[in-house]
Amino acid sequence: MSSLSELSARPCRLSREPNTVTRAWTSYYAAEIDQKISKTPISDFLAEQVFNPLGMNRTVLGPGSFQLSGTILSQTEYAAPGSGSGAVEAKNWDWNSAYWRNFGGPWGGAHGTATDVARFLNSFLIPDGTVLKTSTAIKMIQNHNIGLDVPRGHGFKLGSDGFGKGCSVRTFGYGGSTGRLAWADPDKNRLCVILTSLPARKSRDLILDQVGDLISSYSKN
Numbered sequence: 076m077s078s079l080s081e082l083s084a085r086p087c088r089l090s091r092e093p094n095t096v097t098r099a100w101t102s103y104y105a106a107e108i109d110q111k112i113s114k115t116p117i118s119d120f121l122a123e124q125v126f127n128p129l130g131m132n133r134t135v136l137g138p139g140s141f142q143l144s145g146t147i148l149s150q151t152e153y154a155a156p157g158s159g160s161g162a163v164e165a166k167n168w169d170w171n172s173a174y175w176r177n178f179g180g181p182w183g184g185a186h187g188t189a190t191d192v193a194r195f196l197n198s199f200l201i202p203d204g205t206v207l208k209t210s211t212a213i214k215m216i217q218n219h220n221i222g223l224d225v226p227r228g229h230g231f232k233l234g235s236d237g238f239g240k241g242c243s244v245r246t247f248g249y250g251g252s253t254g255r256l257a258w259a260d261p262d263k264n265r266l267c268v269i270l271t272s273l274p275a276r277k278s279r280d281l282i283l284d285q286v287g288d289l290i291s292s293y294s295k296n
Contacts, residue, residue: 118179129194129206134187137179146176146186147272148252154274158252170253189268192239196259196266199231199247208286216247216261239291246291254278256287 118136149170152161159165178184202212215229226233235242248258259266
C-alpha cells in the first residue's frame with residue numbers, strides 16, 4: 076500500500092481541460108507541501124495548529140493516542156464495490172482496515188466526534204481568529220469556482236444541494252461516501268453534523284437527507 080508521500084510523488088495526467096470541471100484530489104498535494112514546509116507530519120501539524128486550539132480534544136488524523144478498538148467500525152458490507160463491499164479479500168485495505176485507519180491522509184483516516192466537527196464548522200460560521208485570520212476564514216467559504224460545474228470554497232462544498240432542502244446558497248460543508256454529513260448555514264446561523272457507520276449509498280436515503288432536511292427547515296415560529 077502507498078503512503079501519503081508516495082502518492083503525492085506520482086505523476087498525474089489531466090483528464091479534462093483546465094478550468095472546466097472540479098475534482099477533489101488536491102488535498103494530498105496540499106498536505107505534502109505543508110509537511111515539507113513545516114517539517115512536521117500532517118497529523119501533528121493539524122493537532123497543534125487546528126484541533127487543540129479549537130478544543131477538538133477527541134479528534135485525530137490517523138489513530139493518534141486512541142485505540143482503534145475504541146472507534147466505530149463502518150458497515151462495509153453496504154459499501155460500493157470499489158470500497159470493498161465487505162469482501163474478505165478487501166479486509167486489508169477497506170475502511171475498517173489498519174491500513175486505512177492509520178493512513179492519516181486529508182481524505183481518510185480521521186477519527187473524531189460530532190461535537191468536535193461542530194466546533195470546526197463554527198470556526199468558519201463565527202470566525203474569531205483562533206486558527207485562521209477572520210478574512211481568510213471568510214474567503215474559504217466563498218465560491219471560487221465561478222464558471223465551473225459546481226460551487227466550491229477552499230475545502231468546502233457550497234450551496235443547498237446534498238445538505239438540506241431548507242439550506243441557503245451560502246451553506247458550506249461536506250459529506251462523504253462513508254456516511255457522514257456536516258454543514259453550516261451562515262444565513263440561519265445553524266449547523267448540522269451527522270456521523271453514521273452506514274455508507275452513504277444506504278444512509279443518504281435512510282438518515283442523511285431526512286435529518287438534513289428537517290434541521291435545515293426547522294423554524295421556531
